[in-house]
Amino acid sequence: MADSQAVIRIEELTRTYSEGDTAVHALRHVDLSVNPGEMLAIMGASGSGKSTLMNLLGCLDRPSSGRYRLDGLRVDEMNRRELADIRNTRIGFVFQGFNLLARTSALDNVELPLLYDRRGPKVDRVKLARAALERVGLADRLHHQPSELSGGQQQRVAIARALVMQPALLLADEPTGNLDTRTSLEVMALFQELNQAGMTILLVTHEHDIAECAGRLVELRDGKILRDQPVEARRDAVAELRDLPAGADE
Amino acid sequence: MNTLVLIRIALRSIRKNKTRTLLTMLGIIIGVAAVIVMVALGQGAKEQIRSRIDSLGSNLVVITPGASKSGGVSQGAGSMNRLTLLDAETLTRESMWLSSVSPLIVAPAHAVGGSGNWRVGVSGVSAEYATIRNWEVSAGRLFDETEVRAMRKVCVLGKTVVDNLFAEQDPVGQQIILRDVPFEIIGVLEPKGQTAEGRDQDDTILAPYTTVKTRLAGRQFIPMILGATDNKADVPAALTEAKAILRETHGLASYDDDDFTVRDQNELAETAEGATEVMTLLLAAIAGVSLLVGGIGIMNIMLVSVTERTREIGIRMAVGARGGDVLMQFLIEAIVMSLFGGLIGVAAGYGGSALLEKFTGWDTVITPQLVAISLGFSAAVGIFFGFYPARKAAALDPIEALRYE
Ligand SMILES: Nc1ncnc2c1ncn2[C@@H]1O[C@H](COP(=O)(O)OP(=O)(O)O)[C@@H](O)[C@H]1O
Ligand SMILES: [Mg+2]
Numbered sequence: 001m002a003d004s005q006a007v008i009r010i011e012e013l014t015r016t017y018s019e020g021d022t023a024v025h026a027l028r029h030v031d032l033s034v035n036p037g038e039m040l041a042i043m044g045a046s047g048s049g050k051s052t053l054m055n056l057l058g059c060l061d062r063p064s065s066g067r068y069r070l071d072g073l074r075v076d077e078m079n080r081r082e083l084a085d086i087r088n089t090r091i092g093f094v095f096q097g098f099n100l101l102a103r104t105s106a107l108d109n110v111e112l113p114l115l116y117d118r119r120g121p122k123v124d125r126v127k128l129a130r131a132a133l134e135r136v137g138l139a140d141r142l143h144h145q146p147s148e149l150s151g152g153q154q155q156r157v158a159i160a161r162a163l164v165m166q167p168a169l170l171l172a173d174e175p176t177g178n179l180d181t182r183t184s185l186e187v188m189a190l191f192q193e194l195n196q197a198g199m200t201i202l203l204v205t206h207e208h209d210i211a212e213c214a215g216r217l218v219e220l221r222d223g224k225i226l227r228d229q230p231v232e233a234r235r236d237a238v239a240e241l242r243d244l245p246a247g248a249d250e
Numbered sequence: 251m252n253t254l255v256l257i258r259i260a261l262r263s264i265r266k267n268k269t270r271t272l273l274t275m276l277g278i279i280i281g282v283a284a285v286i287v288m289v290a291l292g293q294g295a296k297e298q299i300r301s302r303i304d305s306l307g308s309n310l311v312v313i314t315p316g317a318s319k320s321g322g323v324s325q326g327a328g329s330m331n332r333l334t335l336l337d338a339e340t341l342t343r344e345s346m347w348l349s350s351v352s353p354l355i356v357a358p359a360h361a362v363g364g365s366g367n368w369r370v371g372v373s374g375v376s377a378e379y380a381t382i383r384n385w386e387v388s389a390g391r392l393f394d395e396t397e398v399r400a401m402r403k404v405c406v407l408g409k410t411v412v413d414n415l416f417a418e419q420d421p422v423g424q425q426i427i428l429r430d431v432p433f434e435i436i437g438v439l440e441p442k443g444q445t446a447e448g449r450d451q452d453d454t455i456l457a458p459y460t461t462v463k464t465r466l467a468g469r470q471f472i473p474m475i476l477g478a479t480d481n482k483a484d485v486p487a488a489l490t491e492a493k494a495i496l497r498e499t500h501g502l503a504s505y506d507d508d509d510f511t512v513r514d515q516n517e518l519a520e521t522a523e524g525a526t527e528v529m530t531l532l533l534a535a536i537a538g539v540s541l542l543v544g545g546i547g548i549m550n551i552m553l554v555s556v557t558e559r560t561r562e563i564g565i566r567m568a569v570g571a572r573g574g575d576v577l578m579q580f581l582i583e584a585i586v587m588s589l590f591g592g593l594i595g596v597a598a599g600y601g602g603s604a605l606l607e608k609f610t611g612w613d614t615v616i617t618p619q620l621v622a623i624s625l626g627f628s629a630a631v632g633i634f635f636g637f638y639p640a641r642k643a644a645a646l647d648p649i650e651a652l653r654y655e
Contacts, residue, residue, distance in 0.1 A: 060568060061649040081572050087648075088570020099565050099652065103266050115255050116570040161569065 006069070007169055007200045008034040008057060013066035015052050015223075026052040028223040029066070034202065036168065039195040041211035041231075042204045044220035050204045053220070054173045057202065058093045059083045071168070088116050092162025094172035098154045100146040100161075106133060107142045110160045117165065132160040136190060152183030159190065170194065172203040176210055182244065188213040189237040213237050256575065260582040271587060274551040277544025278591030278631065279598060282624050284537035286599025287606065289620050292530025294613030296523050302445055303519045307383045310515045311348060311488050313337075313475040313496070317507050333472040333510060335463065340499050341477060342376070347488035348477035350378035355459050356473060357466040363426035363435075364415035372405070372428055372455045374462025380439075382478040390422035390437030398458040403465065405433045409441040409452040426455075431465045433457065485514045545588070545631035552584055552639035563643050564651030577644035584636020585629055592628030596621050 015027040027049045034040055044050050055061040056068065059075055062083075068076045075086060087093070100109050110129040117123070133142055136156040146154050155175060162170055172191070176184035184207075192213060195201050205211050212235045219227040264271050315333045338353035345351065355374035361367060373379075377395045380386070393404050405426065412421055421435045442451040479488045492512050500509060513521075556563070563576055571579075603614040 055649050058568075060652065061647075081574070084567065084570055084572040084575075087568060093568055095652075099561070099568065101562060101565060104262075108262070112566065113569040115259060116566070116572070116575060165570075 005036065006033040007036050007038075007071060008032065008202075009067075009069040010057075011067045013053075013056060013068060014064045015049075015056060015061070016064045025223050027056070027063075030223070030225055032218065032225065032228075034200060036200055037195070037198055038216060039191070039201045039214045040203075040216045040218060041214035042202065042218045042220060043206070043208075043211050044226075048220040049223040050220055051173055052223075054171055054202070054204055058091055058171045059086050060093070084116075085118070088113055089119065089165055090167050090169060092159075092165065092167045092170045094155070094158050094162050094170070094175045096174035096177040098146070098151075098158045098178075100154060100157055102147070103145055105143045105145055106138060106149070106157045106160075109146070109157055110164050112161060113165045128164055129160075132164040133157070135163060136160045150183075152179050152186065155179060155183075155187060156190070159187070163194070168198075168200060170199055170201045172201070174204050174206065176205065176207070184210060185237055185241050185244070188235075189241045192237050209235065253578070256578045257582055257586075259579050260586055263579070264583055264586060270551060270555060274548050274587050275591030275594065277547030278541070278588045278628050279544075279595040281537065281541030281544035281631075282592045282595025282628055283598035283602055284540045285534060285624050285627075286596060286616060286620060287602040287614070288533035288537040289530060290599070290603045290614035290616045291606065291612060292526060292533055293615040293617065293620075294607075295526045296530070297615050298613045299522045299526060300519055302443070303515060303522065305384075305442060305451075306445075306515065306518075307385075307476075307478060308515075309479045309482050309485055310382065310518075311477040311479070311485065311492060312513050312515075312518055313341075313477070313492060314473065314511045314513070315509070316511060317509060333475055335459065335472065337496055337499055337510075338376070338459075338472070338475045341475065341492060341495055344495050345477070345488065345491055347479050347484050347491050349480045350376075350382050351475065351477040352376035352379035352382055353459050353472050354379075354474050354476060355462050357429075357462050359428045359455075359466055361411065361415065361426055361428050361455065363424065364419060364421065365417060366415060368411060368414045370411055370453060370455055372457055372462055372466060374459035374466075375456055376459060378478075379456065379476065382476050383442075385442065386440050387437040388440045389420070390435070392437055392456075393458055398460055401460045401464060402458060403431060403433045403461055404436045405455050405457040406437040406439055407435055408439050408454040408456075410450055411453060411455055412438055428455070428457075429466050433461075489514060541627065541631060544591075545635040548584055548588060548632065549635035549639060552580065552636055553642070556580065556639045556643045559643075560646065560651045560654035563646050564648055564654065567646070567648035568652060573644040576646075577640045580640035580643050581633065581636050584640065585632035588628045588632030588636070589625065592625045595628065596624060599624070 010030060010032050013027060013030045017024040017026055030053065042050050042053065056063055063076055066076070067074065070086065070090060075083070078086065101112070107126065107129050110132050111125050114123065114125040114128060130142060133139060136159050138153060138156055138160065141149060141153060146157070149157065176187055179187065188210060191201055191203065203214065211217055212231055212233065215231055215234060217229055217231050218225060313333065335353055338351060341348060342351040352375045357372045357374065359370060359372045361370050377393055377398050380392050387406060390406070392406055393402065397404055407421055415426070416424070421438060424435050425432050426435055439452065439456070445451055477488065477492065479485055489512050493508065496510055497508065502509070566576060600616060603616060606612060607614050
């Protein structure tokens with residue numbers, strides 16, 4: 001599985017938090033490779049190191065030791081500024097708690113990554129942001145602020161923000177953790193569509209039926225990979241959503 | 251990342267939090283307004299002194315008793331250092347450059363006439379005094395040299411004296427009793443306003459110095475001798491010449507210091523302005539301190555704001571903001587707020603100066619330089635006091651910032 005074209009390739013990745021005198025080994029010598037176009041679910045008990053792993057993969061945090069190659073680039077050796085650019089251009093990150101800017105319209109929130117884009121020619125930021133919001137089905141909520149949106153809508157704004165730079169990799173830490181069943185299914189359907197369009201997706205979840213929407217399942221325990229296997233009966237969230245009676249929750 | 255975008259981000263953030271913005275700007279607004287009002291007052295005072303000294307006359311040479319200290323401030327006229335009528339007469343006779351000379355004897359007197367009485371300083375002067383001072387009569391005439399030599403009991407009244415004694419009548423031709431001596435009023439002087447020191451120049455009576463000296467007994471002294479040249483260019487020569495003549499008249503040896511001071515109008519102005527300069531500086535310094543306090547206020551609120559906005563900073567970094575972008579954002583926010591505060595402060599300064607002028611009658615002058623310096627200073631305050639909080643924000647770790655509750 002560990003070929004040279006891997007989107008993500010980590011070796012011996014370790015993250016230790018020092019809390020005063022004691023050290024918390026959140027991640028211990030983890031090896032993992034993810035190929036382009038994969039959709040991977042990470043499961044594990046609370047405190048098993050899922051978020052720690054996602055933050056490292058998302059370049060929000062730095063490993064204590066080990067190597068991390070993203071698209072073949074040695075991310076673990078980069079400085080703060082290079083990491084900022086990696087986060088900007090190569091990774092879309094979706095948080096459990098949405099992390100939208102308060103008192104800021106959906107459009108402005110989605111536009112945010114484009115403001116920090118330093119690559120080449122000028123783009124029409126508003127047009128791109130609008131397209132991303134349309135992609136997640138929020139064309140009619142462009143000027144709403146987070147406080148005026150439901151949890152599912154807020155998460156979709158956050159997903160639009162993660163998509164607006166058109167990254168090849170989408171990372172989501174418990175994206176459905178704060179959402180009800182139907183909204184969760186909608187988010188998973190969206191992820192499956194994106195995955196079918198070629199995007200590599202890693203998502204953390206507690207729930208088995210959410211994990212079964214992915215093609216591959218990795219289970220963590222005490223900072224180590226316990227299991228790494230393909231999902232046998234992969235769910236089709238798009239189809240299930242179609243069959244669901246409309247207007248149940250939202 | 252272009253600066254324009256950063257400015258837009260900063261403006262957006264400023265607009266989103268109006269209360270915080272206003273609080274932050276308040277210190278700067280007050281500081282800049284204080285600087286403007288204080289300096290405007292100082293400059294107004296200076297301008298006023300200038301115009302009053304100009305009102306003394308033109309091409310003036312002023313001789314006062316006592317040696318001058320360095321810096322042109324005359325020491326208290328000691329009993330040793332006196333100017334005499336002889337000095338004035340010698341200057342009149344011998345000076346080539348001074349076209350007119352007049353002593354100034356001041357005799358305090360109780361004046362009775364018209365509708366009552368009035369305490370006034372009677373100035374004993376020569377016939378040339380009015381010429382030296384560019385002073386004209388609004389009614390009647392001035393006394394001439396013959397009358398001075400003849401010690402005639404004639405006088406010319408200042409406007410204030412007329413207002414107090416002859417409110418509703420024409421004083422010319424009437425009598426006025428000065429220290430029991432009757433004088434004939436032959437003219438009324440044009441109003442001239444206040445001196446640099448704020449003394450009412452119109453509260454005076456002019457009479458021939460010869461008459462004042464002999465008729466008005468009492469404490470007499472010559473506070474000054476005034477002279478004037480025909481041309482401005484002659485003033486330096488006249489100064490040198492007057493010095494030489496007086497040294498000779500006073501019998502000073504070559505190693506003696508002058509026991510008098512000879513100054514032209516410029517030096518007079520500089521002496522008076524020197525005092526207001528110090529005042530202006532002092533006022534500006536006080537106002538500057540309040541601007542500084544305003545700057546510290548900005549820093550305070552920015553620091554609180556960095557803490558408050560830790561999550562926002564985390565979000566920005568998570569989507570690709572570099573440390574430098576966050577630094578610039580906060581710095582621009584600080585600068586925009588202090589500049590904007592500075593602008594409001596300038597407006598408030600204009601308003602405050604106008605009000606002050608209206609209610610106290612003090613002159614205020616606001617120059618474009620003052621406005622430019624104030625704005626420049628408030629921008630500098632923004633950069634200086636915005637930098638520390640901005641750097642603090644930029645140094646945050648994205649994951650730490652995101653975790654912040
Ligand atoms: N910032 C931190 N400081 C100290 N310990 C931490 C920190 N973040 C996580 N941990 C610890 O690391 C371990 C893994 O945490 P985490 O990755 O958040 O687990 P999960 O997301 O699977 O619930 C836990 O024991 C947690 O207490
Ligand atoms: Mg977690």
